[in-house]
Amino acid sequence: MAKEFTGTINLDVRDSVPDWSPYELPRAPEGAPNVLVVLYDDTGMASWSPYGGRINMPTLDRLAENGLTYTQWHTTSICSATRSTFLTGRNHHANGMGVIMEATNGFPGYSGRLPKECATLGQVLQDNGYSTFWVGKNHNVPEEDLSSGGSKSQWPLAIGFDRFYGYLGGETNQWYPDLVEDNRFIEQPYTPEEGYHLSKDLADQAIRMIRDQKASNPSKPWFTWYCPGANHAPHQAPQEYIDKYKGMFDDGYDAYRTWVLERMVDRGILPADTELTEFNPLPDDAANPADDVKPWDSLSDDEKRLFSRMAEVFAAYSEYTDVEIGRVIDYLEESGQLDNTLIFYCADNGASGEGSPDGSVNENKFFNGFPDDLAENLSMIDKLGGPEAYNHYPTGWAAAFSTPFKMFKRYAQFSGGTCDPMIVHWPAGIKAKGEIRHQYHHSVDVVSTILDVIGIDFPDEYRGVKQRPLPGVSMKYSFDAAPDAPTEKHVQYYSMLGTRGIWKDGWKASTIHAPFTPGRFEDDRWELYHVDEDRSESKDLAAECPEKLAELIELFDKEAKENHVYPLDGRPALELATTPRPVPEPPRTRYIYYPGATAVPEGVAVSVRGRSFKIIADVVVEEGTQGVIFAHGSRFGGHTLFIKDNKLSYVYNFLGIPPEQTFTSGPLTAGPHALGMEFIRESAGEHGESIGTAKLYVDDQVVAEGPMRAQVGKFTLCGDGLCVGFDSADAVSSQYANPFPFTNGKLLGVGIDVSEEQYLDLELEAQAAFARE
Numbered sequence: 157m158a159k160e161f162t163g164t165i166n167l168d169v170r171d172s173v174p175d176w177s178p179y180e181l182p183r184a185p186e187g188a189p190n191v192l193v194v195l196y197d198d199t200g201m202a203s204w205s206p207y208g209g210r211i212n213m214p215t216l217d218r219l220a221e222n223g224l225t226y227t228q229w230h231t232t233s234i235c236s237a238t239r240s241t242f243l244t245g246r247n248h249h250a251n252g253m254g255v256i257m258e259a260t261n262g263f264p265g266y267s268g269r270l271p272k273e274c275a276t277l278g279q280v281l282q283d284n285g286y287s288t289f290w291v292g293k294n295h296n297v298p299e300e301d302l303s304s305g306g307s308k309s310q311w312p313l314a315i316g317f318d319r320f321y322g323y324l325g326g327e328t329n330q331w332y333p334d335l336v337e338d339n340r341f342i343e344q345p346y347t348p349e350e351g352y353h354l355s356k357d358l359a360d361q362a363i364r365m366i367r368d369q370k371a372s373n374p375s376k377p378w379f380t381w382y383c384p385g386a387n388h389a390p391h392q393a394p395q396e397y398i399d400k401y402k403g404m405f406d407d408g409y410d411a412y413r414t415w416v417l418e419r420m421v422d423r424g425i426l427p428a429d430t431e432l433t434e435f436n437p438l439p440d441d442a443a444n445p446a447d448d449v450k451p452w453d454s455l456s457d458d459e460k461r462l463f464s465r466m467a468e469v470f471a472a473y474s475e476y477t478d479v480e481i482g483r484v485i486d487y488l489e490e491s492g493q494l495d496n497t498l499i500f501y502c503a504d505n506g507a508s509g510e511g512s513p514d515g516s517v518n519e520n521k522f523f524n525g526f527p528d529d530l531a532e533n534l535s536m537i538d539k540l541g542g543p544e545a546y547n548h549y550p551t552g553w554a555a556a557f558s559t560p561f562k563m564f565k566r567y568a569q570f571s572g573g574t575c576d577p578m579i580v581h582w583p584a585g586i587k588a589k590g591e592i593r594h595q596y597h598h599s600v601d602v603v604s605t606i607l608d609v610i611g612i613d614f615p616d617e618y619r620g621v622k623q624r625p626l627p628g629v630s631m632k633y634s635f636d637a638a639p640d641a642p643t644e645k646h647v648q649y650y651s652m653l654g655t656r657g658i659w660k661d662g663w664k665a666s667t668i669h670a671p672f673t674p675g676r677f678e679d680d681r682w683e684l685y686h687v688d689e690d691r692s693e694s695k696d697l698a699a700e701c702p703e704k705l706a707e708l709i710e711l712f713d714k715e716a717k718e719n720h721v722y723p724l725d726g727r728p729a730l731e732l733a734t735t736p737r738p739v740p741e742p743p744r745t746r747y748i749y750y751p752g753a754t755a756v757p758e759g760v761a762v763s764v765r766g767r768s769f770k771i772i773a774d775v776v777v778e779e780g781t782q783g784v785i786f787a788h789g790s791r792f793g794g795h796t797l798f799i800k801d802n803k804l805s806y807v808y809n810f811l812g813i814p815p816e817q818t819f820t821s822g823p824l825t826a827g828p829h830a831l832g833m834e835f836i837r838e839s840a841g842e843h844g845e846s847i848g849t850a851k852l853y854v855d856d857q858v859v860a861e862g863p864m865r866a867q868v869g870k871f872t873l874c875g876d877g878l879c880v881g882f883d884s885a886d887a888v889s890s891q892y893a894n895p896f897p898f899t900n901g902k903l904l905g906v907g908i909d910v911s912e913e914q915y916l917d918l919e920l921e922a923q924a925a926f927a928r929e
Contacts (some may be wrong), residue, residue, distance in 0.1 A: 177618045179717075184285035184377050185611045189584065190497040191281075191379045191429035192488075193602070194481060196474075197235060197388035198565060199503035200558035201227075201425075201577050203474065208419030209557070210404060210412070211471045215482035216501055216579055217236070219588065221590045223499070223581030224635065227425050227499040228596040228643075228691075230659075231505050233566055233573035233652045235388075236295045238599050240502040242381070243296065243315070244274040245603025245614070249719045255653065256326065256607065257299050259732040265720030268298045269310060275618035277603045278316025281379050284612050289365045290320040292383030294359050300740050303760045304341060304753070307740075314337055321361040321796070322383065325874050328474075330354045330385050331543040332790065332885035334757075334875025341754045343884060348543050352383050353394065359480040363487050370491065379606075382484070386477035387470065389508065389519060391547035395543045397472035405467035409556035410435075416559050424592050424639075426560065431694040435555055437562045438571075443879060444670040447563070449552045450513050458534055459514075466515050466549035474642045491827065497580040497608055500602060504562045506517065506573045507557040511548035517850035518546045520792045521811050524869035525844045543886065546792050555740035560692040569666035571693055585609065586635045595643035596659070596687075604628035649715035654726015656680070658712040662688030665708035672729050677885075682709060745911040749786075751881030751903045758870055761788065761878040762908045764795075764835070766846055766868040771797060772832035774904035778823050782902030787830065788878040790886035791873030797833060798883075799901075800892060806833045806852050807889040810845070810865050816889055819852040821859040827863040830855050835864060844868055882908050 164177030203209045206220040207227075236256045237248035248254050249265035251274050252462055260268035269278070278288045279426035291313045301307045302324050312320035323338050328334045331348045335341065346352045362382055367377055405412065411430060420426045435449045481501075482894060488494040510519075517536045554564040561572035568574060572724045580586070607614060616623060629645040650657035653668040653671035657664060664687045667680040684698040684705045693731065698705050705770075716722055723733065743884070747762040773785045777799070787796040792812045798805055804821040819833065837848040850864040876885045881903050887894040 175878045182283060182285050187496070188377045188610045189582065190377050190493060191483075191606055192611075192845060193242065193380070193497045194382045194384075194499070194501040195239070196384060196386055196477075196503040198505060198508035199387050199474070199577060200507035200554070200564065201560035201575050202413075202416045202420065202573065203387075203507065203557040203575055203625045206415055206579060207425050207577055207606045208423050211474050212400075213478045215478045215485055216483075216487050217501060218485070219501055219581040220579050222583060223579055224586065224588060224591055224593050225425070225576040226580065226593045226595070226597065227771070228594055229502065229576060229578035230574040230596075230598045230648065231503070232599065233505050233568035233650065233655070235504055237652065239294075239296055239383075240270070242602055243276045243278070243598040245277060245628050246274050246624055247600055247627060247719045248309060249721045250274060250624060250650070252720075252758065253296065254651065254721065255725070255732075257297065257327070259735070260298070260737060261560060261725055261735050263720070263723060263733070265722070270315065272619070272621040273591065273624045274813040275615070275621075275623060276316045277606065278312075278379070279616060279618065280316070280607070280612070282316050282318070284610075285368045285376060286377055287373070287378040288317045288319075289362070289378060289380040290317045290322065291365070291380065293360045293388075294320075294322060294324045294383070297324045299759055300738055301742070303653060303757050305740070306760070308339055311339060313877075317381075318755040321365075322358065322451045322584050323364070323874070327390070328354070328385060328874045329386045329546070329872075329876075329886060330789070332875065333357075333385070334877075334885070335585075340348070340643075346702060352393070353476070355477040355480045357800055358482045362484050363683065365492075366493075367460075370493075382476045382481070384481070387474050387503075387508075388712070389510065390546040391466070391470045391541060392474045392543075392545070392547060393469060393476045395542065397476040398469055398541050400704060401468035403464075405464045406460070406472070408448075408551035410452040410465075412556040413559045413780040416556070416789050426691055430560055430692050432560045433562045433692050433694050435552075438495060438668060438670055442668045442670055442673065442675070443538075444673050446512055447509050447551055447670065448513050449555050449745070458530060462530070462533055462537060463515060463550055463552065465537050465540055466483055466547060467553050468551050469547060470553065472541060481508070482622060493804065494583070496584040497582070498585065498606070500578065500582070503576040504579040506561075506567070506576065508548070509551045509554040509564045509566065511550050511554070513551050513761070515550035516546075516548050517794050519548055520869070520872065523825060524793070524867050525809060526811055527843065540725070544791070559717045562693060566653055566655070566671045568652035568655045568921055569653045569669070573655075580631070580635070582609075584636075590637050593634050593637070595631070595637070595638050595641070596645055596648075596662075597629070597631050598645070598648045600648070601628040601631055605631040608632045611822070629660070644816070647711065647715065649712055649719070649721070651716065651721045651724065654724055656712060656724070658708050658715065659687065660708060660711060662686065663704060663708060664693065665705055665712065667692070669726065670724060672732075673726065674728070675725070675726075677724050684708070689851060699875065701778070744908065747908045747910075748905055749878065749880045749908070750905045751898065753877045755877035755884040757877045758788070758872065762910060764910060765866070765870070766837070767910055768835055768837045768848070770832065770834045770909040771796065771906065772830055772860065772909075775831050776828050776902035776904070777826050779826065781824075781899070783898035784879065784881065784892070784896045785898060785903060786878075786880055786906050787883035787888050788876075789871055789887065789888050791890070792886075793867055793871045794876065794888040796883060796888040797831070798889070798892060798896065804831050804852065804859070805891070806850065807891065808850070808864055809888050810867060816891070817850070817864050818891070819850055819860040819862065821852060824854065835866060837866070841865055
């Protein structure tokens with residue numbers, strides 16, 4: 157309720173008494189801590205050094221030594237869903253985010269839009285005297301809003317954050333990221349050649365935001381949600397960090413599982429009797445072949461060498477990011493803020509199995525239906541992790557880094573998808589140092605914990621809307637409890653892409669069902685585990701304890717109905733990705749773009765994939781005219797029209813496979829011209845790619861022509877949008893360096909015609925969508 161004015165108002169201000177109380181902004185409680193949440197992506201519990209893993213995490217080790225290490229902290233098993241629980245403190249389906257943004261289906265639990273009854277933590281903290289900052293990954297903005305002209309209603313600044321710096325999609329190139337600052341798209345501040353990497357940039361930005369706030373309002377506490385790109389693909393890191401891990405994964409993922417389990421037991425992370433589960437635990441009729449694991453001993457020597465290097469790069473990526481986060485921690489210590497900063501350092505789901513059984517050095521090939529070639533991949537082995545590669549390790553490493561549990565990311569019914577690292581550090585509020593906590597908790601509990609620590613309640617109403625109660629259980633009780641003190645959480649359901657599970661008081665029921673697989677849910681077989689006695693979920697007790705199983709299945713149904721989990725949606729990726737959704741613009745056949753605009757994201761830009769198309773630009777050529785007229789994509793796939801050395805060139809870079817397909821004119825004359833190209837699609841190639849003829853035009857004259865092949869899948873999985881007058885981020889062609897702006901002439905506009913019938917491989921579209929999860 158707003159305070160009433162209690163002053164005195166008369167005709168003359170000199171006879172009146174002011175009252176400022178209705179207009180004063182609220183202040184945080186005295187002594188309220190700062191809050192820093194560091195949320196990594198795609199990280200199994202067996203990855204990092206505090207848990208016994210082989211990846212060195214110096215900053216996390218430091219925090220663990222002076223804080224608490226949680227061994228039974230869980231997530232939803234997928235990115236957007238888990239992040240929504242951090243945003244609101246409600247379960248993911250209650251947030252409308254029961255799946256990633258690219259797979260929404262129009263039902264309440266899968267709308268992709270936060271309901272008004274689920275206000276965010278940022279909004280509550282803003283209203284209670286906190287500064288609020290969000291740095292890094294988002295992936296909670298609906299796909300149709302990911303553009304300069306899209307709705308900003310779910311962008312960070314609209315949902316409780318004072319500042320945002322990062323990217324809105326599910327992944328981005330770490331050397332050439334798709335950046336947003338506050339409410340606008342921006343170009344990265346400097347190049348990889350000048351030392352740029354997103355992990356470094358995010359640390360710089362986090363320090364800057366906190367420093368700026370402290371310079372002007374030092375008594376005001378802050379909340380920073382820090383979401384690095386790591387450990388999501390592409391796995392990219394500086395070479396000196398990759399070199400540190402040379403040979404460290406040569407024993408393979410089978411051996412790693414045995415090695416790391418022993419270390420996890422020795423450190424007290426897992427009980428001594430914990431059993432190792434199978435690599436491929438699902439029966440063939442319930443499994444997804446894309447998630448299979450090839451036994452290490454079945455690999456060729458070349459495959460072993462390549463797969464080992466992929467793990468080395470992943471480890472380097474994780475450590476380098478941790479070191480950069482360490483600079484933020486150092487700043488907090490140097491500025492006297494560390495002791496009273498409550499830090500959660502954690503991950504959003506298990507290790508990623510999106511790399512397929514063979515891994516990849518350019519994920520975009522897979523999502524264009526173009527097979528990886530082992531010889532070609534081996535030729536890239538020394539470039540993995542650098543700007544020239546877009547790599548992801550194979551499923552074997554996903555399973556290894558999720559030891560000892562079954563499966564990995566997306567599998568919500570198994571701890572391989574949901575049991576993640578969590579370190580809590582708060583010297584001013586936690587007496588225990590360097591201890592382990594075995595209490596069972598979930599990402600939905602973090603908001604409740606933060607509010608409990610600060611000493612404020614979630615409002616019953618926000619902006620006139622009655623709020624959904626928080627289901628989370630504060631973890632504060634565990635801060636100074638005994639390691640094995642009973643958990644105060646009693647129930648947590650799990651559901652993702654057709655997988656289901658339910659935990660209650662140390663027992664867990666799980667369905668045998670893989671994401672994206674056919675089958676009726678009523679036919680799913682349920683397994684039962686006594687997790688308090690069987691942490692790896694290796695012993696199915698369904699036959700021995702049918703009454704307990706029936707109790708849990710009934711409880712799942714109750715939780716599902718209360719949280720909008722139904723209808724379950726485990727359809728194949730193709731059907732999910734092609735579900736009709738709202739679109740910001742009706743389909744067109746002709747598009748006009750003008751110079752001076754920021755890059756247009758691929759999701760809302762003209763699509764020339766799988767069809768004939770024409771590009772025509774109105775240009776006035778003058779002495780010294782040069783630069784990009786049109787560009788879309790990157791070195792991993794794209795096309796560009798540009799002037800260089802007084803000649804017009806069109807380059808189609810097919811999946812980054814050399815040589816670039818280049819068509820070049822003779823010298824251009826000064827004056828106004830219509831410059832462009834045309835591609836006539838004639839057939840499909842061996843792998844579904846478009847085969848046809850390209851023609852380069854100066855006015856109405858064909859100045860070059862020849863055969864060309866073109867992609868039917870997306871140019872990139874993130875960033876590198878359509879540009880006019882420059883080439884953003886990673887340059888499409890090696891024949892120039894980005895941004896290669898159009899100069900010394902006039903570029904009036906670019907028109908693209910796609911009126912010819914389009915051929916699309918919808919299966920590839922679906923695979924690409926889920927690669928970004």
